[in-house]
Amino acid sequence: MNIPQSNKKRVIIIGGGFAGIALAKKLKNKNLQVVLLDKHNYHTFQPLLYQVATGGLEAGSIAYPIRKVMQGCEDFYFRLTSVKEIDTNAQKVISEIGDLHYDFLVIATGSKTNYFGNKEIERNSMSMKTIPQALNIRSLILENFEQAVLTKNQSDREALINFVLVGGGPTGVELAGALAEMKKAILQKDYPDLDIQKMQINLIQSGDRILNTMSVESSNASEAFLESLGVKIWKNVRVTNYDGRIISTNSDLTFDSATVIWTAGVQGAAISGLDVNSLVERVERIKVNQFNQVKGYDNIFAIGDIASMESELYPQGHPMMAQPAIQQGNLLGENLWRLVNGQNMKPFEYNDKGSMATIGRNKAVVDLPKYHFNGVFAWFVWMFVHLFSLIGFKNKAVVFLNWVYNYIRFDREGRLIIRPYKKRSFTTFTSDEV
């Protein structure tokens, strides 16, 4: 990897998400050599991916160059690569661009979509964990509309504008709301030759309420918001297959749709090389102690979504979201420094600041630790929290400007198919007079 030897200890961080970046910033000029590896050269602000997917924001507004975050750090090295595995005996990371020895290794690889082993669903449905995936969804939505205006076959046309979101967590709920807003404000005007009332947004949830990690009040409010926007919510329904056209479920219920967006499960983005005893197999997360030390290793740590730290309050580990990741990254930054200086590490305690989701124009739900609210005020809170969490002044300003514009004009001008996605390859569609 062409990284010079230094007389400082070397920390390798795998992943530049919320956890990895928080850690790297804490280690700035702290008498450690820091090497950060990531598949992308930018940090992604994942909570706003759904707005990229629905044309409300440009990709660049929620991405930030990692090298820019770390400008001015001494003995810091970023490398754009994919890690293949780790060799814990030789203390080496093995990557696409070569091997590198570590003194401390921090795994901050985050999470990926969990299809629970169903390869056919994985092949035919869309997921939304990265910017390229969000842009693929954007392209597909628009391509389907472009294809729908071409066909005279009614069932094909309706399948092309039937959007099925599997999973009633924040991603599914926020996407459903954004699609419903697009339907009302934009698609109706853009496609006057389509009967837009035929556009369906179906949200399928396996449990008995959506947003089930939030309060019951917030679940109920978000259901009411979504229904007022015309989203159909299907609870206690489990999707069993999707062949690219027909969605089957655990009941007689089926859906005929060209677009399934799968947000029904996440799992850790695991790396091979760790002892199996240090893994939570079912969700592919890595077991860590209260210092984020991986079970069975002294000098390997895991932080963020990939780390499963069991505690009384969180017997299955912390929720896989930004806040625990940032807090763990920050604390590990201090702890590594303590470790190098022969001091004791501090145990992690999660400070739950609450959670929130936006459903659409003037509609959001907010759970603070002791207080739940929803509606217009919640929506403003949601906006300001997200705006201020973005890295960089310019991204904040551009996102703010976009939101004000979109709000006033009921518009989303990012409806651009820059890179087409599997262009018209729905072989299951009947051929049609074109």
Place this chain on the structure above:
Amino acid sequence: MNIPQSNKKRVIIIGGGFAGIALAKKLKNKNLQVVLLDKHNYHTFQPLLYQVATGGLEAGSIAYPIRKVMQGCEDFYFRLTSVKEIDTNAQKVISEIGDLHYDFLVIATGSKTNYFGNKEIERNSMSMKTIPQALNIRSLILENFEQAVLTKNQSDREALINFVLVGGGPTGVELAGALAEMKKAILQKDYPDLDIQKMQINLIQSGDRILNTMSVESSNASEAFLESLGVKIWKNVRVTNYDGRIISTNSDLTFDSATVIWTAGVQGAAISGLDVNSLVERVERIKVNQFNQVKGYDNIFAIGDIASMESELYPQGHPMMAQPAIQQGNLLGENLWRLVNGQNMKPFEYNDKGSMATIGRNKAVVDLPKYHFNGVFAWFVWMFVHLFSLIGFKNKAVVFLNWVYNYIRFDREGRLIIRPYKKRSFTTFTSDEV
């Protein structure tokens, strides 16, 4: 194409560039059925492509959804497709999505890169006529830097950060300037482990001055500006080949570079089906009379870059740029309407408003018909003209905000590799300890 019969005459416009959009807007609700065909669902503001390529602007800021431009038009149809050919006997356009009969056909397909038949240059070099191409250039520039930090082989490393721009027209000049600004302000800070002084920007021009369609004063000023930024200008040099690594020329001069951006020639983006006598073979443009009527046809028109209208002042047709395209589109909109109403068409007269190019921070050259100037004031003029020419309030505002930010902060935050481009496939590079 699923377009209803109407009792109005049908105009098919091929291409939603400057000419096609200007025409379509003029034909809004004018008692004609208008069908607009384009490969992209957005209009591209091509003069700012080089800023997308160099990370100064996001793609969405210079693109505008065609359906949004045409919202509220009656009997207007947009179709996303590529036209394969035209059948002038049957009066049909034959496209990927089917055939369509026309009463009037307008060819506004614009221009494409001209490699003068050299397939090896075409395969190995980059061109910049579309947004996806500009994004590929952006990715490649950044990928080359990421690869350069990995290699210890000096000649590989220097080739990776040697950028060769072939063609000294506005595109080559503006790109060269933007790359030089990136070098100074960003790359130096982003890649502290590279010797940035080894980064080269070479601009190769076959003639004896750059910007040779502008005044001699502007040519000289832009040369001085580029040289002050560290760009090396090679005049009277013709590139004869590029194998992906070595650029050969008509003299002993060679360059060793991983990146060649080819802006040395444009030609019309021709469509098959027209009589050969109506074509200017060398540049693939279509011969039109002063009403933009294609030679030999009454009901087929060509406007913009693709149209070659010979006149005393422009014996080889008008320059292939935005202004003639917009003016021809506007006039043809009126003329078609006159034609349908049995009136005489008006001949086209080009109103040359001048031309300009920007070289970098505070540096631009402007040629007005009777007056040439350059420097800071020219740079402001350039910015305001481009800002106001963008479609849409939001794009104007976002571009303005980006420019102010980039100016104050000496920054370009769009240095994101969203879609990698032919990832590390320089097989001509020696394998290296990685």
